[in-house]
Amino acid sequence: MPLHSSTNASSPSPYLSTDAAMLALMKRPLPHDHFPQHPSEPEMVYQILSEELLLDGNSKQNLATFCQTWESPQVHRLMDLAIDKNLIDKDEYPQTAEIERRCVNLLADLWNAPGEAIGCSTIGSSEASMLGGMAAKWRWRARQQAAGRPTDRPNMVCGSVQICWKKFARYWDIELREIEMTANGLCISPEEVLEQVDENTIFVVPTMGVTYHGLYEDVKAISEALDDLQARTGLDVPLHVDAASGGFLAPFTSPDREPWDFRLKRVKSINASGHKFGMAPLGVGWVLFREPEDLPEELIFHVSYLGGDMPTFQINFSRPAGQVISQYYDFVRFGRDGYAAVHGSSHEIAQYCAAALNEIDEFTIIHNGNPAHGIPAVVWTLGSDAEQGFTLYDLADRLRMRGWQVPAYPFTGELANRAYQRILVKRDFTREMADLLLADIRKAVAHLRNHPVVIREPATARGTYNHL
Ligand SMILES: Cc1ncc(COP(=O)(O)O)c(C=O)c1O
Numbered sequence: 513m514p515l516h517s518s519t520n521a522s523s524p525s526p527y528l529s530t531d532a533a534m535l536a537l538m539k540r541p542l543p544h545d546h547f548p549q550h551p552s553e554p555e556m557v558y559q560i561l562s563e564e565l566l567l568d569g570n571s572k573q574n575l576a577t578f579c580q581t582w583e584s585p586q587v588h589r590l591m592d593l594a595i596d597k598n599l600i601d602k603d604e605y606p607q608t609a610e611i612e613r614r615c616v617n618l619l620a621d622l623w624n625a626p627g628e629a630i631g632c633s634t635i636g637s638s639e640a641s642m643l644g645g646m647a648a649k650w651r652w653r654a655r656q657q658a659a660g661r662p663t664d665r666p667n668m669v670c671g672s673v674q675i676c677w678k679k680f681a682r683y684w685d686i687e688l689r690e691i692e693m694t695a696n697g698l699c700i701s702p703e704e705v706l707e708q709v710d711e712n713t714i715f716v717v718p719t720m721g722v723t724y725h726g727l728y729e730d731v732k733a734i735s736e737a738l739d740d741l742q743a744r745t746g747l748d749v750p751l752h753v754d755a756a757s758g759g760f761l762a763p764f765t766s767p768d769r770e771p772w773d774f775r776l777k778r779v780k781s782i783n784a785s786g787h788k789f790g791m792a793p794l795g796v797g798w799v800l801f802r803e804p805e806d807l808p809e810e811l812i813f814h815v816s817y818l819g820g821d822m823p824t825f826q827i828n829f830s831r832p833a834g835q836v837i838s839q840y841y842d843f844v845r846f847g848r849d850g851y852a853a854v855h856g857s858s859h860e861i862a863q864y865c866a867a868a869l870n871e872i873d874e875f876t877i878i879h880n881g882n883p884a885h886g887i888p889a890v891v892w893t894l895g896s897d898a899e900q901g902f903t904l905y906d907l908a909d910r911l912r913m914r915g916w917q918v919p920a921y922p923f924t925g926e927l928a929n930r931a932y933q934r935i936l937v938k939r940d941f942t943r944e945m946a947d948l949l950l951a952d953i954r955k956a957v958a959h960l961r962n963h964p965v966v967i968r969e970p971a972t973a974r975g976t977y978n979h980l
Contacts, residue, residue: 526555526556526558527559531553533552533553533556534556537552537553537557537560538556538560542557542564569915569917572940572945573915573916574917575916575917575918575937575949576918576934576936578723578756578788578887578936579787579788579794580791580793580938580939581938582938582940583793584845586841586845587838587841587842590834590838590841591834591837591838592834593834593837594608594832594833594834594837595832595834597832597834598830598831598832599612599830599831599832599833599836600824600826600830602816602818603815603816603818603819605833606817608833608836609822611836611840612632612633612836615633615798615836615839615840615843616629616630616631616632616633616798618843619759619784619798619800620774623755623759623774623782623800624771624773624774624775625800625802626774626803627803628803628804629774629800629802629803630800630801630804631799631801632798632799632824633786633796633797633798633835633836634783634796634797635796635797635828635831636785636787636795636796636797637676637754637756637783637784637785637788637797638679638797639797639826639827639828640783640784640785640799641676641680641717641756641783642679642680642827643783643799643811644752644781644782644783645668645677645680645686645714645715645752646811647801647806647808648668648714648715648780648781649684649686649714650810650811651780651808652666652713652715653666661711665687666687666713666714667687667689667708667710667712667713667714668680668681668686668687668688668689668713668715668717669713669715669716669749670690670700670717670718670719670754671690671691671693671699671700671719671722671729672691672693672722672723672923672924672925673690673717673719673723673754674719674723674756677754678690686714687712689708691705691708692924692926692928693724693924694925695926695927698722698724698725698727698878698927699728699729699730701730701733702730702734702736702737703737705738706738709738709747710747711747713749714750715749715751715752715780716734716738716749716750716751716752717751717752717753717754718730718731718751718754718772719753719754719756720756720758720759720761720762721755721757721758722886723756724921724924724932724934725878725886725891725923726757726879726881726886726888726891727885727886728758728762728772728885730770731751731753731770731772731773731779732770732771734751735777735778735779738778739778749778750778750779750780751776751778751779752779752780753772753773753781753782753783754783755773755782755784756785756788756797757785757788757887758772758784758886759773759782759783759785759789759790759798760788760790760851760855761789761883761887761888763851764851764852764855764856765852765855765859765888766883774800774802779802780802780806781799781800781801781802781806782800783797783798784797784798785797785798786798786835786836786839787835789938790839790842791842791846791939792835792836792838792842793835794835795835796836796839811825812824812825813825854939855883855888856883857939858881858937858938858939858941859883861881861941861943861946862881862890862935862937863880863881863882864946865881865937865946865949866879866880866881866892868950869890869950869953872954872957874895875892875893875894876893876894876895877890877891877892878891878892878893878932879891881937887936888936888937888938889934889935889936890934890935891933891934892932892933892934893931893932894931900960900961901961902960902961902964903920903965904920904931904932904933905920906960907920907956907957907960908933910956910959910960911949911956914952916949916952918933918934918953919933919934920932921933921934935949
């Protein structure tokens with residue numbers, strides 16, 4: 513086969529080219545520090561970049577992330593259709609605005625809003641939690657001002673939350689009253705919450721699927737304790753539920769569980785990540801408010817829409833539209849039964865993995881992926897680091913040699929000196945993949961047993977995973 517000297521659509525690879533510009537690009541490094549002066553051959557740049565990205569690791573083996581690592585061909589096509597659409601341009605793309613509106617309505621239904629809930633898409637749960645938090649701060653301030661009370665020391669009460677809440681507290685000057693874990697309490701208890709709340713509490717934030725261990729916090733028990741507090745003292749403390757993962761799991765895989773959503777009157781807002789168990793591609797989250805009055809008017813900005821007015825609430829202005837469109841596709845494509853089937857199988861595979869890991873003498877299972885208790889994740893720890901001759905950080909390192917990303921990290925409070933390890937089971941983690949991972953874990957543990965590691969530092973000093 514002759515070598516071609518120019519690129520065209522039939523050229524299988526730019527490496528076959530003898531074009532001087534192509535070859536020049538192969539022989540020099542890409543610009544790292546200085547903005548390039550000249551253009552380069554697009555196919556060659558694509559080829560070099562796509563190969564550089566192979567160093568990122570394989571997202572299929574990324575069991576650390578809660579986010580989707582597989583998207584359907586239809587979603588890829590919709591994302592392509594929407595690549596040039598800006599979600600903020602409601603007037604220019606009114607149908608996309610309509611699709612976002614429908615998603616909010618469907619979520620209000622899914623989370624049992626009693627009346628006219630309002631909400632919006634966000635870039636993820638982090639932005640959604642900021643918006644929920646801002647609304648709570650503004651509502652609290654108005655209440656305090658109306659009562660002639662000070663407004664300079666707001667606080668929020670929560671358990672061991674994801675970093676987005678630490679950011680929210682720092683950026684918006686809120687005292688974070690984070691109740692850390694104890695040996696007997698991985699989730700916050702109503703009693704602990706009551707000890708922390710006062711008239712400056714803007715809200716309490718229970719989590720449906722705590723990032724560290726995946727368990728659902730008992731929103732109903734906390735809500736009832738706050739009802740009781742209000743009956744005794746008049747203090748009315750609202751709830752915001754961080755349902756980043758659970759918001760797209762609990763309604764489908766444990767529909768009979770105690771209410772955790774807008775069925776509880778005290779729940780004023782909920783956030784969830786569309787790109788986690790909502791199954792949309794990366795870059796979409798949701799925040800919903802129980803009723804319009806739960807989102808203070810001063811926080812709403814108005815953009816023009818079909819010659820009229822569209823209220824918006826978001827931190828960014830320009831945003832990609834494809835994720836919201838894909839989210840709607842998923843809602844229609846799967847429906848409640850489809851979500852229950854897909855996530856149900858993830859829970860099954862998680863429980864299968866938990867049972868197998870439980871057979872390894874050194875491991876103690878903390879969450880086995882049971883849908884009644886939490887999200888489709890498996891979390892475990894070692895009986896005692898010193899006796900095993902290795903830590904979970906060593907195990908994580910060995911698994912990385914096979915490409916698996918299975919983070920080891922500490923919990924909080926009394927459990928901050930112990931290492932835990934976690935896998936998130938998502939829809940592309942098949943039984944076949946599970947068996948391959950389990951075989952690699954068994955081999956890695958056998959190796960570490962035979963080659964004990966000298967442990968000189970406390971487990972927390974080895975942190976390989978720090979974006980909890
Ligand atoms: C409980 C919880 N809240 C919030 C977030 C942040 O979500 P996002 O990545 O969508 O911003 C996460 C992410 O893992 C989470 O687990």
